Amino acid sequence: MSEVKVIDACNTFCPGPLMELITYMKQAQIGDTLELLSTDQGSAADVPEWVEKVGHQMVGSEKIGDVWHIKVRKAK
Amino acid sequence: MRILVVGGGTGGTIIANNLARRLSAELRTGKVSLTMLSASDRHMYQPGLLYVAFGQMMPDTLYRDQASLLEASIEFHVDPVKHFMLDERRVKTQSDRVFDYDILVIATGSRMVPEEIPGLVEGSETFYSEAGAIKMYKALRNFKGGRVAIVVGVPHKCPIAPVEVTFSLHDYFKTRGIRDKVEIKYHYPINRIHSIENVAKWAKPEFDRMGVAYETLFNLKEVDVQNKVIHSEEDTEYAYDLLISIPAHRGMAVIEENRLGQAGWIPTDRHQLTMEGYDNVYVLGDTTNLPVSKTGSAAHFEAEVIADNIASIVKIGTPVREYDGKVYCFIEAGHDQATYAMFNYLNPPDLKPANKSMHWFKMSYNQMYWSSVRGLL
Amino acid sequence: MTSQIEVSDRPAPPSEPGVGPAELARLSELATLVTAAQDAMSDDIVTRLSAALNEGMILLDRLTRNQALMRLLHTLERAECQNLLEALAEALAATSRDLAKGRAADGGLGGWVRLLRDPDTCETLRLVSVLGSHLSRNLQASRAPDSSSS
CATH class of the missing domain: 3.50.50.60 (FAD/NAD(P)-binding domain)
Structure with missing residues (x-):
């Protein structure tokens, strides 16, 4: 089991967090899980849509305080 | 001091x-x-x-x-x-x-960094430099019809440019009388056609009216210059005859x-x-x-x-x-109409229908810029 | 005016809300005018007009913020300065006529002596010398505050 890589995209705004995730996803290995931290409300909707289109896997999405923690596993 | x-x-x-x-x-x-x-x-x-x-x-x-x-x-x-x-x-x-x-x-x-995407420099036309803009015009002039793809990297200078270039392409081909021979497809990296939500809402019906196709969540991975195909990070592709790009920028x-x-x-x-x-x-x-x-x-x-x-x-x-x-952004909606978007941290823009007067306001501004940088306006 | 008001003993009818046919006709006339103006304009005309306006604004800004120029304008408003300007313009025109008509100057010492014998030449030299002494005095005066402060 690979460890979770955290991407802190707090205080960046749409489309910043999604772009950060895409950048790191390119460098990740299949099976890796990335955790995106974002304060941008839009990311909570954008990221799952992107993940679905690409065919990766949503692991979880929850808001703790002001920060969304969105976990995605690289599937391909 | x-x-x-x-x-x-x-x-x-x-x-x-x-x-x-x-x-x-x-x-x-x-x-x-x-x-x-x-x-x-x-x-x-x-x-x-x-x-x-x-x-x-x-x-x-x-x-x-x-x-x-x-x-x-x-x-x-x-x-x-x-x-x-x-x-x-x-x-x-x-x-x-x-x-x-x-x-x-x-x-x-800031500066554009098209070199970060394989094939983008050789394979696409871009208007973000003087040489590029002239080359793009010549390519448009020689274009007889076929598939035009617009690709966008973020962030980039002039947020409205992707929408403006699409309107302009539509008008340009229409004026030349070959619009029916041209398929225009717009590709945008997030899940709507513009990062500013109200601009996306305003532009979408306009794209439909002009018959411009679009694909969202399209993040350009590479340009296959040989076969003239663009590939996305999302594993989709599109074969083009003419590729117009708005490359991502860096500081x-x-x-x-x-x-x-x-x-x-x-x-x-x-x-x-x-x-x-x-x-x-x-x-x-x-x-x-x-x-x-x-x-x-x-x-x-x-x-x-x-x-x-x-x-x-x-x-x-x-x-x-x-x-x-x-x-405050002017939005040229083709070659004879324009509107504008004004917004700040708290208030999103509220876009009005495009008209001719706004287009002339923009034409005037193109000249007034010089008094604006002098600190006069 | 007051008598006219007194003649009518009935209160004026309350004004109708909205716009009457006469106003509508005027509005439509105005709209036609605007449309006509719009149709007559082109991108090129708008660009040229704005460029001219823009350069004019920049020039005006530069002129009005140039303190020396504003002082000069103030000086030029005096009647004797305006007379002088007119005289200068007239003189320039006359000079250009005379130069076109007259014979080219003789060279050599003889030519010099002939020129110096001419009363007009003497008067001209006097004018230049008076102008020079005033100019030099004014320049010294404008330099004075700087030299005293340093």
Whole structure:
């Protein structure tokens, strides 16, 4: 089991967090899980849509305080 | 007090001229000195490049000598900065000259980085440089029909450009009478056709009306120049005959080399426009990491605030204004209609239907820009 | 005016809300005018007009913020300065006529002596010398504050 890589995209705004995730996803290995931290409300909707289109896997999405923690596993 | 402005683009020029006007007495008596360091002796009206790409403007009309735009009290050197020594309050230039300052303004701007996507430089037309815009016009003129793809990387200069170029392509082919032989497809990296939600809402029915197809969540991975196919990170593809690209941008290399900000964007206080950690360093325009559009109008409104604040620091020892995130963008909706978007940190834009008068307002602004950078408008 | 008001003993009818047919006709006339103007304009015309306006504004800004020029304007408003300007313009025109008509100057010492014998030449030299002494005095006066402050 690979460890979770955290991407802190707090205080960046749409489309910043999604772009950060895409950048790191390119460098990740299949099976890796990335955790995106974002304060941008839009990311909570954008990221799952992107993940679905690409065919990766949503692991979880929850808001703790002001920060969304969105976990995605690289599937391909 | 020594004020140093690094960068002679829209933001740097407006700030320097505004300061020269506000501090004319102090500059005359030598209480204040005002110096600008720039990479070029020419100043380009960058929004004009889109018109060049459609043969509506000649490139030589986009330039003025930088020195001719500056107030006489500004000491101007064409000598770009290589090293920022913020803790020592000094910079070192390409020619190894050292400039000490009390207040620094960084307005170095941004640059496109198409080379980061394999095949994009060779395979696409882009209007983000003079040579590119001329080449794109020639390609359009030689185009007899087929599939036109528009691809967008983020972030990029001029947020409205992807929508504007699409409208312009539609009108251009219509005017030439070959619109029915052209398929236009627009590709955008997020899950709507523009990052500003209300612009997306306004443009979508317009795209439908013009018969422009679109694919969202399309992040360009590579351009297969040989076979003329674009591939996305999302594993979709599109075969094109003509590829128009708006490449992703980064801040200037000197910002990254001096480790002032990731990807060349300097972390900036949203309201004071000071660099995080340095009260005497102001940042504006494309150079900031602020959640506002990378456009001349943002630089303009930021410059007004910073110039007011630096002048008040000189006069009463404290800044007096805050930036509210104001941006005003003209939106050319084809070759004879336009609308505009105005917004700030708190209020999204409310787009009106496009009309001819707004188009002429934009045409006029293309000329009024020169009085705007002189600090007159 | 007051008598007219007194003649009518009935209160004026309350004004109708909205716009009457006459106003509508005028509005439509105005709209036609605007449309006609719009149709007559082109991108090129708008661009040229704005460029001219813009350059004019920049020039005006430069002129009005040039302190020496504003002082000069103030000086030129005096009647004797205006007379002088007119005289200068007339003289320039006459000079250009005379030069076109007259014979080219003789060279050599003889030519010099002939020129110096001419009363007009003497008067001209006097004018230049008086002008020179005033100019020098004014320049000294404008330099004076600087030299005293340093």
